[in-house]
Amino acid sequence: MSHQYVTVQWNRHKRIYDLLLGAGVVLFLAAFMIGSLLLWRGDAAISAPILIIRATGVCAFTMLTLILAIGPLARLDRRFLPLLYNRRHFGVATFVVAAAHAALNLLFYHGFGSVNPLVSLLTNSASFTSLTAFPFELLGVVAFAILFVMAATSHDFWLRNLSPVVWKSLHLLVYVAYGLLVLHVVLGAMQTERSPVYPALVLGSLAIIVILHLLAGLRENTRPSTSTTPDTPWVRIGTVDEIPDREAKIVCLAGRERIAVFRYDGRVSAVSNVCAHQAGPLGEGRVVDGCITCPWHGYQYLPDTGTSPPPYTETIPTYAVRIEGRDIYVNPAPNPPGTPVEPARFEEHTTDA
Amino acid sequence: MTERLRRWHLRLWLVIGPTVAVLAVLGILARRPAPVQSVPPAILETAP
Numbered sequence: 503m504s505h506q507y508v509t510v511q512w513n514r515h516k517r518i519y520d521l522l523l524g525a526g527v528v529l530f531l532a533a534f535m536i537g538s539l540l541l542w543r544g545d546a547a548i549s550a551p552i553l554i555i556r557a558t559g560v561c562a563f564t565m566l567t568l569i570l571a572i573g574p575l576a577r578l579d580r581r582f583l584p585l586l587y588n589r590r591h592f593g594v595a596t597f598v599v600a601a602a603h604a605a606l607n608l609l610f611y612h613g614f615g616s617v618n619p620l621v622s623l624l625t626n627s628a629s630f631t632s633l634t635a636f637p638f639e640l641l642g643v644v645a646f647a648i649l650f651v652m653a654a655t656s657h658d659f660w661l662r663n664l665s666p667v668v669w670k671s672l673h674l675l676v677y678v679a680y681g682l683l684v685l686h687v688v689l690g691a692m693q694t695e696r697s698p699v700y701p702a703l704v705l706g707s708l709a710i711i712v713i714l715h716l717l718a719g720l721r722e723n724t725r726p727s728t729s730t731t732p733d734t735p736w737v738r739i740g741t742v743d744e745i746p747d748r749e750a751k752i753v754c755l756a757g758r759e760r761i762a763v764f765r766y767d768g769r770v771s772a773v774s775n776v777c778a779h780q781a782g783p784l785g786e787g788r789v790v791d792g793c794i795t796c797p798w799h800g801y802q803y804l805p806d807t808g809t810s811p812p813p814y815t816e817t818i819p820t821y822a823v824r825i826e827g828r829d830i831y832v833n834p835a836p837n838p839p840g841t842p843v844e845p846a847r848f849e850e851h852t853t854d855a
Numbered sequence: 856m857t858e859r860l861r862r863w864h865l866r867l868w869l870v871i872g873p874t875v876a877v878l879a880v881l882g883i884l885a886r887r888p889a890p891v892q893s894v895p896p897a898i899l900e901t902a903p
Contacts, residue, residue, distance in 0.1 A: 633878075633885040670860055677867050681875040688882040701883045708879065712872035719865035759858055781856045 519588045523595050530564070531557045551610045558603035559691070563683060565596040567707045570680055574718035576797075580786070583797050590656045593676075597653035604646050607639075638690035641682045648679040666781050677715075684708050736824070736831040739763055742770060742848050743828055750794075752785035755834050761821055763830060764789055764805050769845035771805035772821035772832045778839070779816065807842045 534557040542548050548556070569592050575582040612622035628637035652673055654660075661669045687704050695701075739753045745765040752775055753761040760775035762785030773794065775785045782798030789795070793802035793811060803810055808820040817840030822833040825846040837843060856864065 633882045636882075667857060667860065670856070671863070674860075674863060674867060677871055681871045684875050684879055685882065688879045692883060693886055705876070705879060705883075708872075708876060712868060712876065715864070715868040716872065719861070719868060722861060723865055776857050781860060783856065 516588060520591055523592060527561060527595065527599060530561050534560060555603060555606045555610060558599055558606065562596055562600040562603055563687065565599060566680055567711060569593055569596060570711045571714055574714035577718040586798050594653045594656055597649045600646055600649055633689060634693055636689045638686050641686040645679040645682040645686060648675045652676060666779060670781050735833045735835060737834055739830050739832050741828040742830060748789040750785040753832065758834055761832060763832060764794060766805060768850050769847050770823055770825060770830055771845045772823045773803065773805065773808050774819040774836065777801055778818050806845050807840060809840045
């Protein structure tokens with residue numbers, strides 16, 4: 503959590519992750535180049551600069567495809583959640599590989615004339631009305647600019663100062679960048695390739711990413727599970743027996759943010775489902791060491807106050823909750839973030855066994 | 856995610872997915888045909 507800013511919040515787990523990530527990138531580039539040298543020999547041989555440009559391009563595209571698959575996979579299946587933890591490192595590494603691809607392209611294709619390479623790139627003769635002669639480089643430039651903004655703002659400093667919602671909205675631009683990159687590849691490199699394998703790989707990657715995101719989005723786009731009535735503010739959201747111990751039930755009310763109702767140690771507390779860090783789904787997390795723990799990055803909150811344990815300062819809205827028999831009732835009006843609310847208590851039941 | 860972000864996320868993919876897929880397929884179908892090695896007619900006419 504972010505009670506102070508450090509350049510990169512290293513820990514042993516992240517160092518190992520970054521070492522494996524770096525090794526994976528080097529292995530990918532080496533395998534691509536060795537494979538290409540073996541496949542294309544003689545007259546079809548590819549020069550070293552073009553080989554490196556292709557290797558870095560394919561590597562960056564593959565990395566971005568993997569990154570975009572992590573989010574929906576984690577929402578569809580909890581077993582993928584650990585991959586979310588270091589996704590920002592993966593994203594910055596992707597930007598570095600994409601930067602190498604962009605720099606090599608600029609130098610190799612535009613660096614030997616009398617015109618500034620950037621001017622040469624941006625004024626390259628092409629037709630905006632033709633698919634086959636479209637200036638595909640511009641699509642790559644715009645996608646690269648988006649990746650740059652994302653990498654530059656990937657630090658908690660920007661997350662805190664832009665606010666989680668603005669930061670998250672800004673980072674949704676990565677989907678636009680991915681679409682531009684698919685077209686950058688199809689209208690660029692694919693135009694001179696005759697093998698059906700490459701288009702199949704690019705279109706297949708696009709199809710997988712789109713289907714995963716739509717599946718995850720449609721699954722979460724559920725209708726409100728319950729609604730308020732004008733005569734009473736309290737809403738029955740179910741029974742304590744429906745909720746596994748130290749886990750939550752997510753309540754969806756019309757026109758309101760979702761509420762995470764946690765059951766833990768004979769008590770029930772209700773808090774906002776939205777984590778103060780990156781708007782992660784708190785209700786998909788668990789109570790660990792007495793704290794609600796966000797499944798995305800491990801941010802923690804005390805269930806009865808909605809505040810992070812000291813020295814951290816994050817707060818989330820809390821909700822009044824009461825129990826009648828085994829039924830749980832929640833007042834859907836949120837309390838200001840960090841407002842203490844007495845947990846509702848119930849007798850642990852033999853039916854839980 | 857907040858409800859607003861959740862809705863935007865779905866809308867973005869509903870727009871980006873089909874649009875990019877259609878443009879990508881059109882781009883692949885519009886590829887120039889592979890060059891075919893052919894014998895110029897003049898050579899055929901003068902052949903013994």
